[in-house]
Amino acid sequence: MGQRISSLTEGFGNQLTKKILFTLGFLALYRIGVHVPIPGVNTEALSEFFKSQGGNLLGMFNMFSGGAAARFSIFALGVMPYISASIIVQLLTVIVPHLEALSKEGDAGRKKITQYTRYGTIVIALVQGYMIARTVASSNTGAVPFVTDPSTTWAILTAISLTAGTAFVMWLGEQITDRGVGNGISLIIFCGIVAGLPSVIANTYTKFNKSEMELAQIAILVAVILLITAGVVFMEQAARQIPIQYAKRQVGNRVYGGQTSHLPIRINTAGVIPPIFASSLLQIPITIGQFAKTGWVANVINGVLIPGGWLYNLVYLAMIIFFSYFYTSIQFKPDDIAENLKKHGGFVPGIRPGARTSEFLGRVINRLTLTGALYLSAICLIPSIITDSFNVQFYFGGTSLLIIVGTALETFRQIDAHRQSLRYEAFMKSTNIRSRGSRR
Numbered sequence: 001m002g003q004r005i006s007s008l009t010e011g012f013g014n015q016l017t018k019k020i021l022f023t024l025g026f027l028a029l030y031r032i033g034v035h036v037p038i039p040g041v042n043t044e045a046l047s048e049f050f051k052s053q054g055g056n057l058l059g060m061f062n063m064f065s066g067g068a069a070a071r072f073s074i075f076a077l078g079v080m081p082y083i084s085a086s087i088i089v090q091l092l093t094v095i096v097p098h099l100e101a102l103s104k105e106g107d108a109g110r111k112k113i114t115q116y117t118r119y120g121t122i123v124i125a126l127v128q129g130y131m132i133a134r135t136v137a138s139s140n141t142g143a144v145p146f147v148t149d150p151s152t153t154w155a156i157l158t159a160i161s162l163t164a165g166t167a168f169v170m171w172l173g174e175q176i177t178d179r180g181v182g183n184g185i186s187l188i189i190f191c192g193i194v195a196g197l198p199s200v201i202a203n204t205y206t207k208f209n210k211s212e213m214e215l216a217q218i219a220i221l222v223a224v225i226l227l228i229t230a231g232v233v234f235m236e237q238a239a240r241q242i243p244i245q246y247a248k249r250q251v252g253n254r255v256y257g258g259q260t261s262h263l264p265i266r267i268n269t270a271g272v273i274p275p276i277f278a279s280s281l282l283q284i285p286i287t288i289g290q291f292a293k294t295g296w297v298a299n300v301i302n303g304v305l306i307p308g309g310w311l312y313n314l315v316y317l318a319m320i321i322f323f324s325y326f327y328t329s330i331q332f333k334p335d336d337i338a339e340n341l342k343k344h345g346g347f348v349p350g351i352r353p354g355a356r357t358s359e360f361l362g363r364v365i366n367r368l369t370l371t372g373a374l375y376l377s378a379i380c381l382i383p384s385i386i387t388d389s390f391n392v393q394f395y396f397g398g399t400s401l402l403i404i405v406g407t408a409l410e411t412f413r414q415i416d417a418h419r420q421s422l423r424y425e426a427f428m429k430s431t432n433i434r435s436r437g438s439r440r
Helices: 002-034 043-051 057-064 080-095 097-103 107-138 152-179 184-194 197-209 215-237 273-292 296-304 310-331 334-343 355-390 398-439
Strands: 239-246 249-251 254-256 260-266
Touching (some): 057 184, 080 107, 152 184, 184 398, 215 398, 239 355, 273 398, 310 355, 355 398
Antiparallel strands (some): 239 260, 249 254
């Protein structure tokens, strides 16, 4: 009997191992595709150009694509079109009645919304691919052109190739989510960000050898990184536990209810969406100013919106706070929660069900959202502070750190959930074996 139970446990453990290996294999396949360039592009000249664009939208775009944009590979667009389409569809769900009705239809409705998201991804990828192709074809760094044959045919073929690459990356993410461990899209972004860390470490070591940085500065930098990471882990897991009491009710001869539960509300309800929105919108005029180079528009933008300047940081903080409240209001609806609690006989102790519960939840959410927005603002300001203090590129801050920590925590949670479910299934199988043996 013991051998049968141990064999079942090993079999379920092999399933988890296969899921992890499947995830790692598909992530490795993604990293291989990052190094496959589009034909007709001078990748060396383009890579040097992207290295000088770390402070604008191109630098952020290259970071999220794992360096694929600088190489102008078939995965240059990465998952950014999919993220844009997902956010647009999610916002339209609140506005368009048809999409709102689909979101309430369960799995069938969610599958339909996912299909719309895929269509939107293809459209956005085609538009972005063509715009990037035309921009690269018309740009150069002096005597060396980026493209050997900057024709319209090349731009169209490049847009199609980039769209196909985005569709393949989207498929990889969906396969990881369905058959692997963790959220596939988040893991692909995570993989792209982490891939840039070795070069940052190498640059820091080079500066240390050239005496541009002292050992004490590196030690302080490492200590700051560890403290910031620990703080982000703490804040990402922090939540307000609102007690929920369910009234007893009798149905026939049975009594239901009477239990006490909790409604967890995270401090950072909006997640990484506010920094991404704020960074994208704020970097657009900076990128325009850098491409324009001359003229009154470029002079105004380059003279006012200086990355790391006080006005830039002030606008950045204001936009993060605005998008935190905006996205939380879409995700978390106190009226619906209060209505659902009332239908199931639940109530917050000391608060009347219905409108009073909705008002109470609204006040709690507003306070937590303000705390979460200030926390996001502080994390997003760290890169500029560290860069100015240590003169080194700082990856552990802003949206990159939030994505790394959030994705790692979510992946470990799913692995632990798989382990718990496998133990439960092994226990149920052993119970069935024991019951058959007792019958014999």
